[in-house]
Amino acid sequence: MSSITLVEAVNLALSRAMEDDDRVVVLGEDVGINGGVFRATAGLQQRFGAERVADTPLAEGLIAGMAVGMAAEGLRPVAEIQFAGFAYTAIDQILNHAGRLRHRTQGRLSCPMVLRTPCGAGIHAPEHHSESPEAMFAHIPGIRVVYPSSPAKAYGLLLASIADPDPVVFLEPSRLYRRFKEEVEDDGEPLPVDQAFIAREGTDVTLVAWGAMLYESLKAADELAGDGHFAEVIDLATLKPIDYDTVLESVKKTGRCVVVSEAPRTASLASEISANISERALLSLLAPVERVTAWDTVTPMFRLEERYMPNAARIVGAARKVLEYQ
Amino acid sequence: MTVAATFEIRFTRYLDPTGREAAPLPSFAADARALLPDYRAMVFMRALDAKAIAMQRTGQIGTYASTLGKEAIDAGIGAVLAPNDVLLPSYRESGILMLRGVSPHRTLLYWGGDERGNVFPESPHDFPFNVPIASQMPHAAGVAYAMKLRREPRVALAMCGDGATSKGDFYEAINAAGAWKLPMVVVVVNNQYAISVPRRMQSAAQTLAQKAIAAGIACEQVDGNDLIAVRDAVGRAVELARTGRGPTLLEALTYRLSDHTTADDATRYRSADELKEQWKEEPILRLRSWLHAKGAWSPTDEQALAKDAQMHVQKMVQAYLDTPPPGSEQMFEHLYARLPRQYQSQVAELTQQEERDVEHHAG
Ligand SMILES: Cc1ncc(C[n+]2csc(CCOP(=O)(O)OP(=O)(O)O)c2C)c(N)n1
Numbered sequence: 001m002s003s004i005t006l007v008e009a010v011n012l013a014l015s016r017a018m019e020d021d022d023r024v025v026v027l028g029e030d031v032g033i034n035g036g037v038f039r040a041t042a043g044l045q046q047r048f049g050a051e052r053v054a055d056t057p058l059a060e061g062l063i064a065g066m067a068v069g070m071a072a073e074g075l076r077p078v079a080e081i082q083f084a085g086f087a088y089t090a091i092d093q094i095l096n097h098a099g100r101l102r103h104r105t106q107g108r109l110s111c112p113m114v115l116r117t118p119c120g121a122g123i124h125a126p127e128h129h130s131e132s133p134e135a136m137f138a139h140i141p142g143i144r145v146v147y148p149s150s151p152a153k154a155y156g157l158l159l160a161s162i163a164d165p166d167p168v169v170f171l172e173p174s175r176l177y178r179r180f181k182e183e184v185e186d187d188g189e190p191l192p193v194d195q196a197f198i199a200r201e202g203t204d205v206t207l208v209a210w211g212a213m214l215y216e217s218l219k220a221a222d223e224l225a226g227d228g229h230f231a232e233v234i235d236l237a238t239l240k241p242i243d244y245d246t247v248l249e250s251v252k253k254t255g256r257c258v259v260v261s262e263a264p265r266t267a268s269l270a271s272e273i274s275a276n277i278s279e280r281a282l283l284s285l286l287a288p289v290e291r292v293t294a295w296d297t298v299t300p301m302f303r304l305e306e307r308y309m310p311n312a313a314r315i316v317g318a319a320r321k322v323l324e325y326q
Numbered sequence: 327m328t329v330a331a332t333f334e335i336r337f338t339r340y341l342d343p344t345g346r347e348a349a350p351l352p353s354f355a356a357d358a359r360a361l362l363p364d365y366r367a368m369v370f371m372r373a374l375d376a377k378a379i380a381m382q383r384t385g386q387i388g389t390y391a392s393t394l395g396k397e398a399i400d401a402g403i404g405a406v407l408a409p410n411d412v413l414l415p416s417y418r419e420s421g422i423l424m425l426r427g428v429s430p431h432r433t434l435l436y437w438g439g440d441e442r443g444n445v446f447p448e449s450p451h452d453f454p455f456n457v458p459i460a461s462q463m464p465h466a467a468g469v470a471y472a473m474k475l476r477r478e479p480r481v482a483l484a485m486c487g488d489g490a491t492s493k494g495d496f497y498e499a500i501n502a503a504g505a506w507k508l509p510m511v512v513v514v515v516n517n518q519y520a521i522s523v524p525r526r527m528q529s530a531a532q533t534l535a536q537k538a539i540a541a542g543i544a545c546e547q548v549d550g551n552d553l554i555a556v557r558d559a560v561g562r563a564v565e566l567a568r569t570g571r572g573p574t575l576l577e578a579l580t581y582r583l584s585d586h587t588t589a590d591d592a593t594r595y596r597s598a599d600e601l602k603e604q605w606k607e608e609p610i611l612r613l614r615s616w617l618h619a620k621g622a623w624s625p626t627d628e629q630a631l632a633k634d635a636q637m638h639v640q641k642m643v644q645a646y647l648d649t650p651p652p653g654s655e656q657m658f659e660h661l662y663a664r665l666p667r668q669y670q671s672q673v674a675e676l677t678q679q680e681e682r683d684v685e686h687h688a689g
Contacts, residue, residue, distance in 0.1 A: 033595045034522030057492035057528050058459055058520050086458055089494070124388045124439065126417070128457045265672070295672050297657040302388055302439030307654040307676070314679055
């Protein structure tokens with residue numbers, strides 16, 4: 001057991017998966033000798049060789065498309081897109097192929113690949129390096145979308161994603177890469193990729209979040225507790241398919257819900273979750289579901305990113321609104 | 327079997343690494359003094375670059391992509407392009423932009439995380455800095471198409487790195503440029519690395535210039551550390567494009583003497599010896615040696631220029647620091663020609679948030 005950061009946990013899970021399964025290969029830009037621009041693949045090439053940890057030419061369509069081919073041919077590729085903002089040309093392959101290869105061939109071929117990419121704002125990165133495209137991925141049929149919020153979750157969820165028989169887009173919040181350490185046991189134990197986690201129990205309002213927004217929500221819960229309001233905080237973890245059992249059970253208990261997302265509001269996962277709650281728990285609701293999201297703007301360059309990402313104060317404001325709703 | 331087609335890749339160099347003439351010079355270099363503005367620009371670029379790195383280290387700007395080693399390429403292109411041509415830069419072309427009249431404090435704003443870094447009032451048709459690799463290449467084809475459609479004697483000049491030549495966008499754009507004989511010039515800055523990935527791992531092609539052959543367009547390799555060679559080759563390519571004789575791909579050979587960006591540590595993937603060797607090729611010393619030999623430049627001139635460069639850099643830093651911080655409303659400004667009324671609620675929410683935060687700080 002050792003205390004490690006989220007990015008170290010990604011590294012640990014990759015090492016474990018490569019150690020345990022020869023079919024696992026890692027590919028991407030700068031993943032080899034450089035160990036990835038965030039060091040997520042540090043040491044892997046030295047340990048497993050350049051064939052299993054391959055620096056690719058600079059081409060995201062190639063990276064995703066090759067992963068499709070490798071997966072269909074029996075490998076377990078874990079492809080890295082250096083930043084989510086550069087995954088858009090890879091989406092063609094995920095949408096047209098990874099997500100439908102099994103269906104198109106009626107089960108003859110399949111696509112057990114993982115596409116990992118750091119995402120989200122908050123690290124003072126240059127333009128295009130702070131995107132939150134989770135809703136675009138979640139819109140794609142036939143894939144899973146996983147979004148860990150801590151070192152232990154990253155470790156277990158990544159192992160599960162690699163073992164999963166279907167394609168998984170694994171979004172890593174770069175803002176949490178080195179934010180804190182957590183004890184992680186390298187026991188090869190996966191976490192379920194179809195379950196949300198209760199991060200904090202409460203009775204008065206449900207806060208649904210994932211990734212970095214989990215911590216803003218927990219902060220908000222602290223503040224609300226000061227006023228005597230007890231928020232239940234859910235870490236969604238898997239964004240497709242969503243574990244509505246956990247969400248609805250919580251909302252039925254609290255009667256109020258705020259969904260928090262770092263992505264722009266329109267056509268977001270926050271909207272999707274809100275719609276589901278309204279459809280399936282309307283009679284338990286004591287107030288309309290609130291969404292706290294980024295604005296429907298371009299992800300701004302970093303001088304304004306603090307004004308773009310939702311923060312605890314905005315979540316508290318939305319929670320008060322639903323708590324005070326008559 | 328018979329030979330269906332044969333090709334060759336020419337390489338242009340006029341000055342060897344020590345600054346000695348390796349070939350008869352083109353006419354624009356007949357009087358060495360005519361190249362002094364280019365030399366000065368290169369020295370300014372390097373001074374500004376050093377300052378930007380220092381500012382990143384002290385937290386005054388964010389991640390910054392250095393231009394160290396590519397000054398001859400930027401100066402050569404800057405000298406050749408006409409004001410109404412269109413430059414489509416990558417993120418590393420602050421040097422060319424400076425020569426297009428764009429105040430270098432914009433570069434600091436850009437890397438300082440401020441959208442106003444892409445406002446180029448002095449060269450309003452040029453494209454903004456471009457980070458998603460090679461995505462500017464199809465834009466260049468579109469710009470060139472527009473010029474051609476209107477029968478304008480203008481040129482679209484797009485810049486990219488060696489890594490960028492692996493992207494579909496790159497191939498698609500040069501292919502289209504050939505198919506339509508567009509007034510387009512592509513300059514590939516082959517600085518030998520795409521972050522940690524060396525040029526040889528990017529492609530098995532012997533040269534990157536030869537990618538143009540598949541696209542059916544003209545190409546040439548040029549010594550990117552030799553200002554005279556760059557000016558000459560880019561000048562010829564731009565002239566071809568301008569006169570309707572088709573696009574060109576130039577591969578400018580140079581070396582990234584810096585880390586990829588300030589967020590990178592190149593010692594992880596390349597040796598100190600390699601770097602030391604490459605410093606012998608660098609463009610500024612090479613040109614200065616030649617200017618000295620021609621009697622066009624003296625150590626006194628150099629001292630005066632160094633002082634001048636420092637003053638200029640200081641002015642740019644001041645202009646950057648004096649720029650008032652962007653207001654949050656900037657996120658919504660210029661998003662559309664007119665912000666749709668549906669956005670009003672979000673603008674109001676933002677304002678409310680700001681007020682709450684101010685109260686929060688006061689309380
Ligand atoms: C589409 C895309 N993928 C990945 C990146 C991340 N990235 C930034 S620069 C770079 C290497 C670029 O190398 P090259 O084209 O040779 O240009 P250089 O930086 O050496 O000038 C990479 C991979 C990006 N900006 N865009």
